[in-house]
Amino acid sequence: MTEAAHDTVGTSDTRLIVLRGNSASGKSSVAAGLREKFGRNLAIVAQDNLRRIVLRERDRPGGANIGLIDLTARYALDNGFHVVVEGILYADRYGTMLQDLVRAHRGVTRCYLPPRALRGDSAPARDETRR
DSSP states (O other): OOGGGGSOBSOTTOEEEEEEOSTTSSHHHHHHHHHHHHOTTEEEEEHHIIIIIISOOOOOTTOHHHHHHHHHHHHHHHTTOEEEEEEOOOHHHHHHHHHHHHHHBOSEEEEEOOHHHHHTOOOOOOOGGGO
16 A cells, blocks of 8 residues: 555545446446536546556556556645546556545545446457457
């Protein structure tokens, strides 16, 4: 666990939403809908963007993207932004980071599966090489 995991993050006014689900389950659509509703002051911390675009890293245990997701979400919360963390976020790789972030957040936190993930009608699994 990092030292940051012990600190509190955000304020009682900030909101943290974690959207987890399979590929094509609606995570990004839900995040975009929240952004449309709230406009500015809402940071979308997308696993795919940080992992695949910023770092160009494969999804693997202990990957650098895990810490970058954590740091990005904490930075935004500490600067008064509401935060949506969205991605597949496999529990065996991201679970500890997400639990620490949720525990540390001083405001309201909610964790969700998008509606299509709950119904189980997500698109067929994508090519594993994209991970």
